[in-house]
Amino acid sequence: MLNEGALPVIYALLSSLIFAFTFVLVKSGTKRTSSTAALWLTLSINTFVLGFWALLIVDFYEFRLLDWWHFIIAGIFAPLLGRFFQFLGMARLGSNITTPLTLTHPLVSIMLALLFMGEATTTLGLIGAFLVLAGSIIIGLQSSSLANGLPRNKKVNISLMYPLAASFSYGTSIALRKAGASVSTDPIVAAAITTVTSWLIASLFILPRKSTVFKFFNIKDFNVLAVAGVISSFGPIFLMLALKEGSLVIVAPLAATTPLFTLMISYFLIRKDEIFNRWIVVGTFSSFVGICLSTVYGVAH
DSSP, rough: OTTTTHHHHHHHHHHHHHHHHHHHHHHHTTSSSSSHHHHHHHHHHHHHHHHHHHHHHHHHHTTTGGGGGHHHHHHHIIIIIIHHHHHHHHHOOHHHHHHHHHHTTTHHHHHHHHSOOOOOOOOOOOHHHHHHHHHHHHHHHOOOOOHHHOOOOOOOGGGGGHHHHHHHHHHHHHHHHHHTTSSSHHHHHHHHHHHHHHHHHHHHHHGHHHHTTTOOOOOGHHHHHHHHHHHTTTHHHHHHHHHHHHHHHHHHTTOHHHHHHHHHHHHHOOOOOOOOOHHHHHHHHHHHHHHHHHHHHOOOO
């Protein structure tokens, strides 16, 4: 029988699985379409789906926008700033360097949780969290190295700030969502506010440049990206459910297992040669053991 810590673990893994499906679909839908156009399109669909859903359930007589300030600020940090710095890092450094550095964002969330949010966990639970994180970084490093060569300019210098800034943005966003989830809030409304905030600010930068951003938009990719947008709309909801029910020091690393699920989905849907090696196996095993430890021992009593 699963203990009380199992439910947030399941929610966090479902969130990660959904984002993994999204990543694979976006990758398939950006062969002829710019990543910026894909970002705006998927965010727009997220905003429509979550915004419409939230309007159906919100109590306008009780609703006060300032009561949801955690999620407004969280939306600025991620997906907006997180994706922005991540894309810059990929352009300057390549995915093989950017991906593992960005995947350190649970460390930011864990540090904030332990220092400022009064959270506690067991030793085995914390070990499990770091095993999940280590496995995700190994898989992300290996997968991106297989797909992308080293950047031509191997002198990474100040460009390392981009993936580190992305890591800080993602980690801070999750911590802010947890702080907001500590209050009695609806996960759908919270996810909608976070997404709408990101979409509004992204639109201010993207739409004035639409002639260049959408210049290479391919209508054949629209269906794939539209499906990605709909599926990804449920990711923030499961993440909010996980944060509402569970400890941040456990949920944050579990929500970062996207590379593990992306690898599994890619193997079955868009299989490539030599996608597996011994380090992939090590990373997968590390994540599996970490998930088990987090599920059974993650909550401090």
